[in-house]
Amino acid sequence: MLRVAVLRFPGSNRDVDALRAAERAGCEAYFVWHRDTNLQSADVAILPGGFSYGDYLRSGAIARFSPIMQAVQRHAAEGGAVVGICNGFQILCEAGLLPGALVRNARLSFVAKPVDLEIARTDTVFTAAFAGGDKVRIPVAHGDGRFVADRGTLDRLEAEACVVVRYLQAGAGVEPNPNGSDRNIAGICNPAGTVVGLMPHPENAIDPLQGTQDGRGFFTSLAAWQSLAGRR
Amino acid sequence: MTFRVHVRVVPRAGLLDPQGQAVDHALGALGFTGVKRVRVGRAVELDLAAASKDEAEAHARRMCDRLLANPVTEDYTIQVEED
Numbered sequence: 190m191l192r193v194a195v196l197r198f199p200g201s202n203r204d205v206d207a208l209r210a211a212e213r214a215g216c217e218a219y220f221v222w223h224r225d226t227n228l229q230s231a232d233v234a235i236l237p238g239g240f241s242y243g244d245y246l247r248s249g250a251i252a253r254f255s256p257i258m259q260a261v262q263r264h265a266a267e268g269g270a271v272v273g274i275c276n277g278f279q280i281l282c283e284a285g286l287l288p289g290a291l292v293r294n295a296r297l298s299f300v301a302k303p304v305d306l307e308i309a310r311t312d313t314v315f316t317a318a319f320a321g322g323d324k325v326r327i328p329v330a331h332g333d334g335r336f337v338a339d340r341g342t343l344d345r346l347e348a349e350a351c352v353v354v355r356y357l358q359a360g361a362g363v364e365p366n367p368n369g370s371d372r373n374i375a376g377i378c379n380p381a382g383t384v385v386g387l388m389p390h391p392e393n394a395i396d397p398l399q400g401t402q403d404g405r406g407f408f409t410s411l412a413a414w415q416s417l418a419g420r421r
Numbered sequence: 422m423t424f425r426v427h428v429r430v431v432p433r434a435g436l437l438d439p440q441g442q443a444v445d446h447a448l449g450a451l452g453f454t455g456v457k458r459v460r461v462g463r464a465v466e467l468d469l470a471a472a473s474k475d476e477a478e479a480h481a482r483r484m485c486d487r488l489l490a491n492p493v494t495e496d497y498t499i500q501v502e503e504d
Contacts, residue, residue, distance in 0.1 A: 290494045292432075294439070
């Protein structure tokens with residue numbers, strides 16, 4: 190069974206949601222505290238959403254220096270799977286595991302609502318269960334979600350197919366890009382597809398009570414990726 | 422010796438700064454004229470022990486590169502005063 194470590198920083202608040210979503214997808218999931226120094230043989234490390242260290246200084250800026258992040262860096266360097274959701278994405282960018290940065294939403298307000306997304310790349314640890322071009326509706330909840338990078342970095346992300354998920358353009362019946370992200374980017378990965386960060390919250394879209402279950406595919410992707418990787 | 426170090430961090434030029442824009446609009450609404458541009462960042466004040474002013478500045482620069490500023494989105498300036 191796939192072992193999924195869900196990291197907990199002071200101020201994490203989607204940690205339980207991420208754990209449940211991974212369990213429902215058939216994974217063996219457990220929490221790892223930020224002061225711990227190893228991931229206990231995890232196949233996947235998930236950095237959940239929330240406000241680690243109160244978002245002091247910048248979102249993710251202090252969490253990246255937590256002891257557990259050294260283990261995450263090692264895990265990623267060895268080709269291990271790492272997923273950052275919302276605040277977790279911010280931490281991965283601050284840690285240099287993914288390029289770019291997440292800054293204040295273009296319209297300044299905190300945005301908490303469902304958005305429409307397109308899956309742009311499917312051979313990643315967090316999207317392997319999707320087909321390219323699949324559309325999903327899942328919620329966002331962030332104040333600092335605008336993905337920015339210099340033009341060269343953006344061009345490289347596109348050239349290397351490292352854009353994983355995009356917000357849909359505005360249109361009839363569409364909940365579009367909520368934060369002004371460059372090139373409608375909602376999630377990116379490293380070239381290998383083993384480190385993925387995204388702003389929306391698939392862990393909050395796995396149950397009929399949550400209005401949409403479109404988030405389930407992200408968590409079933411974890412095992413789908415593993416069997417895909419096993420075949421290589 | 423102790424030095425007082427003032428670090429100013431501002432959004433990089435060219436990057437959309439919605440806070441700066443909002444303040445710009447608010448100043449205009451209050452009747453302040455002549456404002457050409459507003460950037461909103463943050464100030465960090467440190468009291469720093471160092472052997473010399475140069476050493477204090479070099480030390481602060483490393484702090485900025487490592488933690489106080491994000492090299493992707495922010496620029497910083499450092500000003501050192503003898504305490």
